[in-house]
Amino acid sequence: MSTVEERLLPSAEPVRLIDEHGAAHDHAQYQLPPAETLVDGYAQLVKGRRLNDQASALVRQGRLAVYPSSHGQEACQVAATMVLGDQDWLFPTYRDTVAIVSRGVDPIETLTLLRGDWHSGYDPYERKVAPQSTPLATQLLHAVGVAHAARLKGEDTVVMALVGDGGTSEGDFHEALNFAAVWHAPVVFFIQNNEYAISVPLAKQTAAPSLAHKGIGYGVPGERADGNDLAGLLAVLGAAVGRARAGEGPQLIEAHTYRVQAHTNADDASRYRDDAEVAPWLERDPIKRLDAYLTGAGLLDDDKRAAAASAADQTAEYLRVGLMEDVHPDPAELFQHLYSTPTPQLREQAAFLADELAREEA
Amino acid sequence: MSTVEERLLPSAEPVRLIDEHGAAHDHAQYQLPPAETLVDGYAQLVKGRRLNDQASALVRQGRLAVYPSSHGQEACQVAATMVLGDQDWLFPTYRDTVAIVSRGVDPIETLTLLRGDWHSGYDPYERKVAPQSTPLATQLLHAVGVAHAARLKGEDTVVMALVGDGGTSEGDFHEALNFAAVWHAPVVFFIQNNEYAISVPLAKQTAAPSLAHKGIGYGVPGERADGNDLAGLLAVLGAAVGRARAGEGPQLIEAHTYRVQAHTNADDASRYRDDAEVAPWLERDPIKRLDAYLTGAGLLDDDKRAAAASAADQTAEYLRVGLMEDVHPDPAELFQHLYSTPTPQLREQAAFLADELAREEA
Amino acid sequence: MTHVKLSMAQALNQALRDAMRADDTVLMFGEDVGALGGVFRVTDGLTAEFGEARCFDTPLAESGIVGTAIGMAMNGMRPVVEMQFDAFGYPAFEQVVSHVAKMRNRTRGRVSLPMVIRMPYAGGIGGVEHHCDSSESYYAHTPGLTVVAPATVADAYWLLRRAIEFPDPVVFMEPKKLYWAKDEIDLGVAEPGIGQAVVRREGADATLIAYGPTVPVALEAAEAAAAEGRQLQVVDLRSIVPFDDETVCAAVRRTGRAVVVAEASGFASVSSEIVARVTERCFHSLAAPIRRVTGFDIPYPPPHLERHQLPSVDRILDAVDDLQWEDS
Amino acid sequence: MTHVKLSMAQALNQALRDAMRADDTVLMFGEDVGALGGVFRVTDGLTAEFGEARCFDTPLAESGIVGTAIGMAMNGMRPVVEMQFDAFGYPAFEQVVSHVAKMRNRTRGRVSLPMVIRMPYAGGIGGVEHHCDSSESYYAHTPGLTVVAPATVADAYWLLRRAIEFPDPVVFMEPKKLYWAKDEIDLGVAEPGIGQAVVRREGADATLIAYGPTVPVALEAAEAAAAEGRQLQVVDLRSIVPFDDETVCAAVRRTGRAVVVAEASGFASVSSEIVARVTERCFHSLAAPIRRVTGFDIPYPPPHLERHQLPSVDRILDAVDDLQWEDS
Numbered sequence A, B: 001m002s003t004v005e006e007r008l009l010p011s012a013e014p015v016r017l018i019d020e021h022g023a024a025h026d027h028a029q030y031q032l033p034p035a036e037t038l039v040d041g042y043a044q045l046v047k048g049r050r051l052n053d054q055a056s057a058l059v060r061q062g063r064l065a066v067y068p069s070s071h072g073q074e075a076c077q078v079a080a081t082m083v084l085g086d087q088d089w090l091f092p093t094y095r096d097t098v099a100i101v102s103r104g105v106d107p108i109e110t111l112t113l114l115r116g117d118w119h120s121g122y123d124p125y126e127r128k129v130a131p132q133s134t135p136l137a138t139q140l141l142h143a144v145g146v147a148h149a150a151r152l153k154g155e156d157t158v159v160m161a162l163v164g165d166g167g168t169s170e171g172d173f174h175e176a177l178n179f180a181a182v183w184h185a186p187v188v189f190f191i192q193n194n195e196y197a198i199s200v201p202l203a204k205q206t207a208a209p210s211l212a213h214k215g216i217g218y219g220v221p222g223e224r225a226d227g228n229d230l231a232g233l234l235a236v237l238g239a240a241v242g243r244a245r246a247g248e249g250p251q252l253i254e255a256h257t258y259r260v261q262a263h264t265n266a267d268d269a270s271r272y273r274d275d276a277e278v279a280p281w282l283e284r285d286p287i288k289r290l291d292a293y294l295t296g297a298g299l300l301d302d303d304k305r306a307a308a309a310s311a312a313d314q315t316a317e318y319l320r321v322g323l324m325e326d327v328h329p330d331p332a333e334l335f336q337h338l339y340s341t342p343t344p345q346l347r348e349q350a351a352f353l354a355d356e357l358a359r360e361e362a
Numbered sequence C, D: 001m002t003h004v005k006l007s008m009a010q011a012l013n014q015a016l017r018d019a020m021r022a023d024d025t026v027l028m029f030g031e032d033v034g035a036l037g038g039v040f041r042v043t044d045g046l047t048a049e050f051g052e053a054r055c056f057d058t059p060l061a062e063s064g065i066v067g068t069a070i071g072m073a074m075n076g077m078r079p080v081v082e083m084q085f086d087a088f089g090y091p092a093f094e095q096v097v098s099h100v101a102k103m104r105n106r107t108r109g110r111v112s113l114p115m116v117i118r119m120p121y122a123g124g125i126g127g128v129e130h131h132c133d134s135s136e137s138y139y140a141h142t143p144g145l146t147v148v149a150p151a152t153v154a155d156a157y158w159l160l161r162r163a164i165e166f167p168d169p170v171v172f173m174e175p176k177k178l179y180w181a182k183d184e185i186d187l188g189v190a191e192p193g194i195g196q197a198v199v200r201r202e203g204a205d206a207t208l209i210a211y212g213p214t215v216p217v218a219l220e221a222a223e224a225a226a227a228e229g230r231q232l233q234v235v236d237l238r239s240i241v242p243f244d245d246e247t248v249c250a251a252v253r254r255t256g257r258a259v260v261v262a263e264a265s266g267f268a269s270v271s272s273e274i275v276a277r278v279t280e281r282c283f284h285s286l287a288a289p290i291r292r293v294t295g296f297d298i299p300y301p302p303p304h305l306e307r308h309q310l311p312s313v314d315r316i317l318d319a320v321d322d323l324q325w326e327d328s
Ligand SMILES: Cc1ncc(C[n+]2csc(CCOP(=O)(O)OP(=O)(O)O)c2C)c(N)n1
Pocket: A095, A134, A135, A136, A163, A164, A165, A166, A167, A168, A194, A196, A197, A198, A259, A263, C031, C060, C084, C088, C091
């Protein structure tokens, strides 16, 4: 096999720099990120976990309509944003709340969609975070467009585009990879392979050797990483962002992780998998692992651990308080945002509703 | 790189058994087909060429609305059907008239679409040939469905699914490969890479090392062949059909050829490419090449050549005569075929038209 | 005993089960329809009873699902496929419009596609964006498709059985908010077939024309109107294509006044068609223009605002009041 | 001098050229729009004048084209994309319905998408299957889209200029059979904007309501009717969404009789909407129900049969005759 293939095919095994027991391993190509980065990452993981679990609790309390948690996938969430600069863009899915908040978007605004007061609650331009996409894989094309426009404008922008293992089966995944490759667009396609698409396991999703092997069919280098190893993810994603920024075109990264909880609170995972399958993954928890490494390396002690926990508590508290407030979105808004200038038809319909509501109140 | 990759990635160079000068070459993996097969193939190439050129002439005479010719790609057309058994299915595109006719479908019925009297003129079940597909790559999914149903029924059916280089960019290409791989369906996806999608050259279509490299992303073995070498194509496609029949799942074959004429008669290729680019491909003509080999091997002489030409002439004559007849499709048919039982609305509309026509005639 | 009390989801499940028992070529596939039994449990237990070969999960790709179903239908199967929510049917739109709808016509009737595309649709369940679309108008506008929508538990069972037996492709719209509505039905007595509308309630003053999720609302409105002394007739279309002009026009002629009630946005929709065709046919029987109570021409609202989008009893009654009861 | 004689294809080309000259962020891309200049030559010469970065060929994937255009519009560009034929826009349907139409609303107005999707549409050119669809109703039914269709050379120029300047996404339907129709137009004088219908011919007896490819047919019918002593008014919608209720209803009220003329299949279409909304608003001005002359509810016919599908002068005149001129 030629150099082209060596350049485009992923490593034989997912890149891992810290193993399940917290031990660091040397890697021929990738190096452990600096200590401060890992310590900072640890705090973000703890906060992400807290956010996930608090949001799930708020669903049970009826304060959110639904919450697709990334519990157990926080290393992917945090790494995806830590490797980006302010000038870069993030394209998240419905499961990527933690990534969005890590990027600096207000958590309450982020949860607007799942609370149900509006479709998307934050200003995408403020932190360069696209609205969360529910139609699977569609956002990948938008990401390519943003990246291509940035290049046309001469801007130094890399776009991080997130997708799940299930999402890779959609036609839009294919078209996005292909357009990005042909246009040489600075996009990092980041697949969080958590082994499930709702109830459908990876084996029913694809027969590929790995999802990272999909890159070569587009001329895009593919790489894979252990999705529960923040260090490995930072190294692999960081390098990919670096290559994209340097003009080497799109990159495809697969993180191998696992959805330890149900798809959402509305799902019942016991219908399609055994607890026995889940158990080993709980052992591979990304926080445990980083904690063990940092503790062993003398970089984390009880004080720092407590500080991270307390920062996370603050986020949780902010969520709880914020989401306890009842919101009353104004029905008039239903007609305001479709067009820069509402059509006569919408003005008529808005008046109809206003009139109806006025009569209701009377 | 592991065995998986060796199994799934294509050969370093397109497989070729007979070169441009008609010289046979040994190949580690593939063997020259038997002499009778090549002689028969030669006759089919000659007939295919004649069909292409006659159809183009009939467009100029206004007897066909349009004709996308496979002039120069006849080796692909003929090989695609020669490797199939009666129990197998063919899924052609608009450009694959020659393949359809090689499969035994009546040429006039085949040209119904392009003559404009109906959308599809032949019975797909008669020779197991699907209607020609215009919406690109959509037919690949139908092919997978037919193959999967055949397996469910325990039938020994392989499906040959044709697509162009441009068609590989569509989402349906991706979904078809993926479904076929996950279902282990006996489909041979056969890409005729003729370097153009109307005016768009391959370099703007993909950045992949080759189109055959797309297979590995689905766990499908990819192989490539010289698209103007009937011998190589028969070997490669034949082996792929054999593997699919043996239960080894879908196969992806890319034939590298060239569209020496314009996209259709309505196209003006001079707007987007130089004659200089075309010239060398005329030298690589599949018929010339096979002729040279067969002649050198003492398998083809002037008598046999004349016999092939005269069989081709008969087909051309059949076309000319058949297409000179004016057809008058019955307008009532417009309403008859949508549903097994026409809806009341269609009955009403059919009556309206019948009445209108009656009044016209009166 | 064929009397059973079922929710609409259960009735659909029973219909699938009975169809699969009756005919080996009936297959059910889509996203999460296997072990999980579908996100609405409509396919619950089918894989267990019929095996993976008859009811199975696919890769996550809707064009793939519909496209392969076409091939299976070409080759002797009767596939039933599920689009998890109707808005996730849009990726399959080309397959539906360019192939499902056209195959039979294109081949002069040689290739029929006996397949059903099941689509959970419409709102009223507090779903977030893309989970409450009403896309029936896209399909109804596409010649070659048959489009039905049950509004009762019995129809859920019988229309689905009929759709699966139907020789041609059927788009089967399942009103999500009625999935949990229960009713006692008699599986031994068939409901009317595809193409037939049904008068659900008699009434001489005005006609409400509804289908799918708005039928129960229309019935409620008729109940409320009756309390105020106005008798509303309620027609349940059941079948959008073919359209039952006869039943609908007869009903409207009887009352001379009509309101169409549909959840989808009104513009260029099934509700526009109903107004147009009934007016064309019954103009001189009409005392007032036919009114529409539909969703506004906006994307389906977020959960906290959805009630404003849904045709309500009050809105229907207001529309009825508007039917120029005084001389104008 | 701003007077020029142009075909509609040339006028569209000129509009693109002028828009690209006026604004660096205007991009044109799609299949074969570069060196070839588009299969209808609408983009002829743009790559030569503006370079590959401004007008370029894409890989062959319509969802990809629309999806990436969304991203470009999000990031400061004004993309104009071409679907080679409107039936090849179906693969992009999810991107159009779930994103193009919804982005602005979803983000509370923070993300506008100033983009144009150009679609050569409708028939009358002897095209084989999938080349003559009329898909405007799908888009018109989708809240959040603006849908326009020029019928004159001047409108081709001006509506496209307006569409490109428009802050929101526009679906721009180009009637293929009018591409070669020539007219002398004045590029210095703007036509009315998006959202405005225009009365193309005055007439007191009945109103023909048309858009896109049927406008010239309607005008021809009016000419023929005049010869027989009946004066037909012709309204050219120009903009399907937003709909110009004011102009259309005023016209219908003036005549009391109307025929809608559209090429698309009638069922659940734009033509249904026109009948419904005009009837709702003008009921008591109507002497007869509004009639429709539309395509039948069938897939577009093969070339040898297409004339039966197209609204013709005779069919329009028959419909006008049907408008109950005698007391009924
Ligand atoms: C186009 C489309 N089809 C179907 C769905 C319904 N759906 C929502 S999430 C999901 C599974 C996605 O799995 P994956 O991509 O692996 O992401 P994960 O949920 O595991 O993060 C499905 C089928 C959808 N949102 N969009």
